[in-house]
Each structure stands twice: as structure tokens, then as C-alpha cells.
Ligand SMILES: [Fe+2]
């Protein structure tokens with residue numbers, strides 16, 4: 001689930017933000033519902049994992065949580081990117097860190113009327129459900145054309161987990177009386193590799209900011225801790241997803257012959273351009289729907305104001321995102337590749353804005369000095 005993956009605008013008066021999400025406008029050849037996803041997964045030979053019955057005891061939940069966030073390969077020595085060993089261990093990481101929670105038995109905490117209002121008025125629920133609905137089909141479609149069995153298995157599990165996120169969100173909405181709108185017609189992509197790249201990089205961006213926003217929500221106490229903790233496995237699952245994605249892309253990049261690699265790199269670059277364009281369209285669409293001001297193109301900052309009662313600056317929020325990103329990946333084998341682009345861009349942004357921040361601090365200090373009464 002990508003709770004933080006789409007804009008949350010604290011100033012929005014509407015209780016629902018339902019604008020076309022990622023790639024909704026792309027024409028493809030089939031419409032979808034949950035049956036189509038289930039049929040697709042069955043057609044490519046996916047056997048759903050067995051999940052424990054009933055509500056697991058706290059020790060079992062803790063053990064599953066530990067399993068999902070710490071993993072070290074037993075492969076001795078270097079794991080050179082692009083080798084069969086690298087591919088095998090990346091897929092093994094994904095398989096062995098699986099968390100077998102069952103959405104139907106999640107114990108949703110009782111909320112006070114005030115908390116309930118806060119949760120139900122967040123305008124993210126529809127778009128989060130739709131995003132998961134699309135992601136599951138896109139991962140399943142890419143799995144269907146992937147010739148390497150271990151990669152196909154990992155991608156199918158990834159798709160299944162996206163569907164589980166969708167179930168978690170639907171159950172949350174049902175529990176707290178959030179009225180979800182009708183779902184769009186999900187479509188099987190005509191070009192599964194392209195859509196896999198777009199969806200994977202979208203997840204890398206969204207998860208990075210979601211990690212920080214989630215931590216901000218936890219620290220602020222603006223939402224009950226029990227509810228925040230209920231979502232923890234889902235957020236860590238997104239961390240595993242982007243870890244798998246980063247490694248599969250790195251493996252593919254390194255294992256392709258030079259002429260195919262050029263094509264692949266062009267597709268990767270086009271995916272980034274496409275995502276940037278798509279988000280500009282989304283921001284414009286929100287604005288024209290009267291869902292806020294031009295400032296709303298700054299989704300992450302708007303989201304931050306929705307999860308904390310105090311004002312938070314961009315630099316502070318970005319610092320939290322970086323810290324959380326490092327913390328969430330710290331438990332996985334250091335020889336695996338991490339998603340690098342967004343953390344590197346944010347680090348660069350923080351570095352470049354340092355002189356400006358120092359100047360502002362000294363200006364503020366000067367103003368305080370001028371305003372203070374003379375001592376002695
Ligand atoms: Fe998800």
C-alpha cells in the first residue's frame with residue numbers, strides 16, 4: 001500500500017481526492033476487476049501463500065515483523081551485480097522476508113470521535129485503493145512475460161502483496177465508515193515492461209516520502225499509535241518492493257548486451273520523464289478541480305501538514321525521510337543494491353540549500369537581537 005504515495009492536501013475541503021492516478025489515461029486492451037487479477041495470477045501459475053488462521057499471538061506477529069525487516073544472504077563473498085548469484089539472492093531476499101499477515105484478521109483500533117474524523121477526512125483513501133489495484137495487475141502482467149522462473153515468482157508475490165494492500169485499505173474503509181467511490185476499470189498494460197518500470201520508479205518515489213510522512217505521523221501523535229502500528233507491516237512491505245525493484249533493474253542493466261542495454265537505458269530515462277510529466281498533470285488536475293491552490297503541486301509538504309498538528313519545514317521533513325529510508329533498508333544485506341536516485345537528489349537538495357538556511361538563521365538571530373531589550 002502506498003498511503004503516502006499520492007497527494008494529501010490538508011486544505012482540501014472535499015473529503016475525497018479522486019483524480020486520475022498514475023497512467024489512468026493510457027489506452028490498453030482489457031478492462032479489469034478483481035476477477036481479472038485473480039484469473040491472470042492463476043494463468044501464470046501463482047499459488048497463493050498459505051496464511052495462518054485466526055489472529056496470531058503477539059510473539060508470532062513480532063517474529064514475522066523481524067523476519068520481514070532483517071535479511072542476510074548466506075552467499076559467501078562478493079555479490080557482483082548482474083550475476084546469476086545476485087539475481088538469485090535478490091529473489092531469495094524477497095521470498096524469505098515475506099510477512100504472512102492476513103488482512104481479514106487485522107485488529108483495527110477503536111478511534112475517538114476526533115481521531116475518527118481525522119482519519120476519515122484524509123483525502124487519500126480512494127486514490128490509494130486505485131493505485132494498489134493498478135500496481136497488482138502491472139506486476140502480474142510483467143511476471144507473465146518474464147522468462148526467468150525465480151524473477152517471475154518474486155514478481156507474482158509482489159503483485160499478490162499489492163492486492164493484499166488493497167484489501168487492507170478496503171477493510172480499513174469499511175471499519176471506519178469511509179465511503180469509497182467506484183473503482184476505475186483497471187487495464188492490462190499493452191507494454192508490460194514499460195509499465196513495470198513506470199510503476200516501480202513511482203513506488204521508489206512514493207515510498208521514500210511515505211517513510212518520512214509515516215514517521216512524522218507516529219511522532220506527532222496526531223493519529224493513534226495503534227493505528228500507525230497497524231500499518232507498519234504494509235510500509236515495510238513497500239520497502240521490500242522497492243529493494244526488489246532496484247535489484248532487478250540493476251541486474252537487468254548489468255546483464256544485457258550493450259545494444260539492448262542502450263534501449264533499456266532509454267526506456268528508464270523515458271520512464272522518469274513520463275513520471276515527472278504525469279505528476280504535473282495530476283497537480284494541475286487537482287488545481288482545476290478546486291482541490292487547493294497552486295501550492296498543491298507540493299504533495300509531500302501538503303501531506304506533512306495533514307499528519308502533524310505543527311508546522312514542519314521542507315528541510316526538516318526531507319531529513320526525516322532520509323533517516324527513515326536509511327533505517328528501513330539497514331536490516332537487509334548490504335551487498336544488495338538500494339534505490340538511489342531519490343535519496344541522492346534529496347541529499348543534493350539539502351546540501352545546496354545549506355548556505356541559504358544558515359543565512360536565514362543568522363537573519364532571524366539578528367532580528368531577535370534587535371528586538372531584545374538592552375542588557376545590563
Ligand atoms: Fe502497495
Ligand SMILES: [Fe+2]
Nearest residue numbers: 001203238241
Ligand atoms: Fe508495492
